[in-house]
Amino acid sequence: MTDQQLKNKIKTEEYFINMGPQHPAAHGVLRLILTIDGEIIKNVEPDLGYIHRSIEKMCERDSYQQIVHLTDRMDYLSSHINNVAVCLAVEKGLEIEVSDRVKVIRTIIDELTRIASHCLWWGVMGMDLGALTSYFYAFRDREMINDIFEETCGARLTMNYNVPGGLMFDIHPNFVKRTKDFIAEFKTKIPEYNLLLTDNVIFHKRTKGVGILTREDAISFGVSGPTARGSGFSSDVRKHHPYNAYDRVDFKEILFTEGDTFARYQVRMMELWESISIIEQLIDNIPEGETKAATKAVIKLPKGEFYQRVETARGELGVYINSTGNKNPYRVKFRSPGFSNLSVLNHISKDVKIADLVATMASFDFVIPDIDR
Amino acid sequence: MNFIQMIIPLNITKTISDWIYSIMPETAASYTIMVVIAVAYLLLFAVAGLYLVLLERKVAAWFQLRIGPNRVGPWGLLQTMADALKLVSKELTSTIKIDKFLYNLAPYFVIVAALMAMAVFPFSKQFQAFDINIGVFFLIAISSIGVIGILLAGWSSNNKYALIGAMRSGLQTISYELSVGLSILTMVLLTGSLQLSEIVEAQRTGGWLILQGHIPSVIAFMIFMIAGTAETNRAPFDLVEAESELGAGFHTEYSGMKFAYFFLAEFINMFIIASIAVVLFFGGWLSPFGITDNITWFPEVIWFIIKVAGLIFLMMWFRWTFPRLRVDQLLTLEWKYLLPLNLMNLMLMAIIIWLNWTI
Numbered sequence: 064m065t066d067q068q069l070k071n072k073i074k075t076e077e078y079f080i081n082m083g084p085q086h087p088a089a090h091g092v093l094r095l096i097l098t099i100d101g102e103i104i105k106n107v108e109p110d111l112g113y114i115h116r117s118i119e120k121m122c123e124r125d126s127y128q129q130i131v132h133l134t135d136r137m138d139y140l141s142s143h144i145n146n147v148a149v150c151l152a153v154e155k156g157l158e159i160e161v162s163d164r165v166k167v168i169r170t171i172i173d174e175l176t177r178i179a180s181h182c183l184w185w186g187v188m189g190m191d192l193g194a195l196t197s198y199f200y201a202f203r204d205r206e207m208i209n210d211i212f213e214e215t216c217g218a219r220l221t222m223n224y225n226v227p228g229g230l231m232f233d234i235h236p237n238f239v240k241r242t243k244d245f246i247a248e249f250k251t252k253i254p255e256y257n258l259l260l261t262d263n264v265i266f267h268k269r270t271k272g273v274g275i276l277t278r279e280d281a282i283s284f285g286v287s288g289p290t291a292r293g294s295g296f297s298s299d300v301r302k303h304h305p306y307n308a309y310d311r312v313d314f315k316e317i318l319f320t321e322g323d324t325f326a327r328y329q330v331r332m333m334e335l336w337e338s339i340s341i342i343e344q345l346i347d348n349i350p351e352g353e354t355k356a357a358t359k360a361v362i363k364l365p366k367g368e369f370y371q372r373v374e375t376a377r378g379e380l381g382v383y384i385n386s387t388g389n390k391n392p393y394r395v396k397f398r399s400p401g402f403s404n405l406s407v408l409n410h411i412s413k414d415v416k417i418a419d420l421v422a423t424m425a426s427f428d429f430v431i432p433d434i435d436r
Numbered sequence: 437m438n439f440i441q442m443i444i445p446l447n448i449t450k451t452i453s454d455w456i457y458s459i460m461p462e463t464a465a466s467y468t469i470m471v472v473i474a475v476a477y478l479l480l481f482a483v484a485g486l487y488l489v490l491l492e493r494k495v496a497a498w499f500q501l502r503i504g505p506n507r508v509g510p511w512g513l514l515q516t517m518a519d520a521l522k523l524v525s526k527e528l529t530s531t532i533k534i535d536k537f538l539y540n541l542a543p544y545f546v547i548v549a550a551l552m553a554m555a556v557f558p559f560s561k562q563f564q565a566f567d568i569n570i571g572v573f574f575l576i577a578i579s580s581i582g583v584i585g586i587l588l589a590g591w592s593s594n595n596k597y598a599l600i601g602a603m604r605s606g607l608q609t610i611s612y613e614l615s616v617g618l619s620i621l622t623m624v625l626l627t628g629s630l631q632l633s634e635i636v637e638a639q640r641t642g643g644w645l646i647l648q649g650h651i652p653s654v655i656a657f658m659i660f661m662i663a664g665t666a667e668t669n670r671a672p673f674d675l676v677e678a679e680s681e682l683g684a685g686f687h688t689e690y691s692g693m694k695f696a697y698f699f700l701a702e703f704i705n706m707f708i709i710a711s712i713a714v715v716l717f718f719g720g721w722l723s724p725f726g727i728t729d730n731i732t733w734f735p736e737v738i739w740f741i742i743k744v745a746g747l748i749f750l751m752m753w754f755r756w757t758f759p760r761l762r763v764d765q766l767l768t769l770e771w772k773y774l775l776p777l778n779l780m781n782l783m784l785m786a787i788i789i790w791l792n793w794t795i
Contacts, residue, residue, distance in 0.1 A: 078596065080596045080597065086683065087679050087680050087683065088680040088681065102600060102604075102763065189759065190680065191680040192680070192759040192760060193671055193672060193674065193678065193680065193758070193759045193760025194757065194758060194759040194760075195496075195500070195671075195756065196499050196500050196756050196757060198500075199500035199501050199502065200500075200501070203501055259757070260759070263758065263759060265672055265758055265759045265760070265761055265765075266759045268761070268762070268765055269759060269760075269761070269762060269765075416762060416763060416764065417600070417681050417682075418675075418678070418681055418760075418762040418763065419762065421680050421681050
């Protein structure tokens with residue numbers, strides 16, 4: 064048989080595989096329909112809905128205090144930040160000014176949440192790239208934060224510490240000391256992270272120049288958070304539209320211009336230091352004051368639309384409340400960072416290998432319940 | 437009779453062989469003894485494999501700030517036994533539309549190749565089942581058979597992930613086979629023999645081969661460890677079963693004992709790679725500086741085991757610290773770096789031997 068005959072006889076064709084809904088790299092029930100030629104990805108089609116709980120619809124049924132509980136279950140790694148977003152939106156509607164104490168405590172816990180979330184992301188990033196040990200290092204440190212939360216908020220993951228108008232109750236007497244202990248300890252751990260993963264040559268090979276997202280694409284797809292900042296798009300809500308106590312602390316917005324997986328990785332790693340710095344500035348001078356502004360038992364927002372944006376660990380979370388003046392909102396819409404970030408995945412994962420897609424997805428830090436809600 | 441006495445040094449085995457010879461004719465007895473030795477080897481390596489699994493879990497736990505298995509038996513010593521028992525008693529499930537014959541055949545290729553390689557290892561001067569004069573060649577030949585099993589497993593499973601894993605395995609093993617072979621060849625140049633027991637004996641005078649061959653030996657050792665790790669499909673070269681990409685790779689659809697064969701073969705292969713390294717670079721059963729040479733009763737196999745354990749620990753260290761390579765980087769590493777380096781190393785070694793610069 065000549066070569067030509069062979070070529071006519073043997074054809075290659077593209078095929079598709081389901082990555083998910085049960086797949087170790089999906090970190091949840093995300094289903095990606097991959098069209099593959101050999102090992103080269105030709106198309107990525109995300110298929111959502113496997114963990115859709117219609118949280119937005121449930122919000123229309125519930126009172127404003129109850130909505131806060133539901134947001135815990137969206138992006139469960141930034142649950143406190145989600146709570147704050149709803150509370151801020153409701154407070155905006157009620158025109159309540161919360162006390163400085165509440166603002167500072169919210170900021171500290173926000174940043175602790177961010178550190179915990181980034182810790183988990185770091186561990187899982189290593190695991191996706193095959194370095195299993197990072198997972199356990201990250202969980203060791205995240206555990207300390209969870210203990211702080213457990214003591215102060217009563218829960219480790221879905222904290223539900225906020226109510227419209229302030230905090231559910233004051234911080235635990237140990238809170239300040241334990242947070243300081245954690246910060247002192249954690250500062251010695253980040254260099255360990257770098258030794259284990261960041262400085263590894265294989266890690267550099269796997270992440271540098273992989274999954275490049277340009278600044279233009281980041282803006283046009285609505286990408287936000289560390290993912291966008293890795294592409295040089297300054298999108299930190301804490302900086303541009305300060306809420307809580309972010310206007311009185313000094314911190315840098317981390318920006319990298321490479322736009323590859325390693326840039327996104329570095330943004331998150333350096334955000335850990337920024338979060339530490341924010342906590343250090345606030346933890347020693349938490350102002351005295353009441354922890355909850357007086358609100359009515361049944362909150363009724365005035366007729367109108369209210370919007371609040373906050374920076375979660377994954378990007379910009381927007382809470383839109385449309386009120387008709389009843390005790391329930393007419394419509395609630397969450398602009399979740401994960402959904403917008405996912406939309407760009409197909410654009411930047413064409414003609415790469417499966418392993419690159421996994422690395423890119425890991426650097427995007429998806430939380431699937433946040434995408435689906 | 438002589439042959440049997442040579443391979444079974446301990447008195448109890450001599451008693452057994454004498455007893456077998458006394459109750460049956462000589463031909464039958466020698467066949468019986470072969471079977472007995474084969475069964476003994478099988479058991480030995482099944483147990484060795486199981487305890488390597490336990491060791492891996494313990495080492496992983498130490499690396500990862502955990503304790504590891506500690507519930508079944510003291511320090512979890514019976515944990516893997518219990519796991520094996522569970523796997524044996526499990527139902528063998530499979531997907532529909534598999535190629536039944538190949539699907540069932542594949543695990544045996546892998547496990548038999550791993551066990552066959554064991555036959556030629558010189559654990560100590562007397563403790564070697566099969567001392568042939570082409571021992572090194574036999575090892576290289578046998579260890580390449582395992583990949584056929586992996587390819588068959590991936591092909592016959594009717595699973596796209598398994599197929600990708602198997603194809604990666606083909607790429608990987610065929611490429612790294614070259615480096616393993618060439619680095620072994622470098623050392624064979626030095627000893628001038630393919631017989632494993634002779635290679636070890638050559639190190640009795642003049643020190644271990646890693647010292648005898650100067651820098652080329654060290655380079656050969658490094659290349660051998662890298663390529664050996666790749667050939668056993670372990671991290672950072674575990675693309676074959678990269679769990680974050682392919683689920684479980686080629687053995688996704690296997691269950692029960694068939695899965696256990698693949699699992700056990702990985703650990704026995706690790707043992708084989710470490711053993712080859714010990715024989716070729718670290719003096720096999722010989723004691724360091726000859727410290728136990730004058731103690732006649734001292735079982736030399738202990739030195740062999742200690743050295744192998746050290747190298748296995750090194751391979752586990754790789755696994756629990758490094759991220760995984762991508763498939764094209766894997767091939768780049770082999771074809772662009774390791775192979776040319778290896779060829780140059782071989783030349784260098786030849787020059788050193790030609791100029792008689794060895795210690």
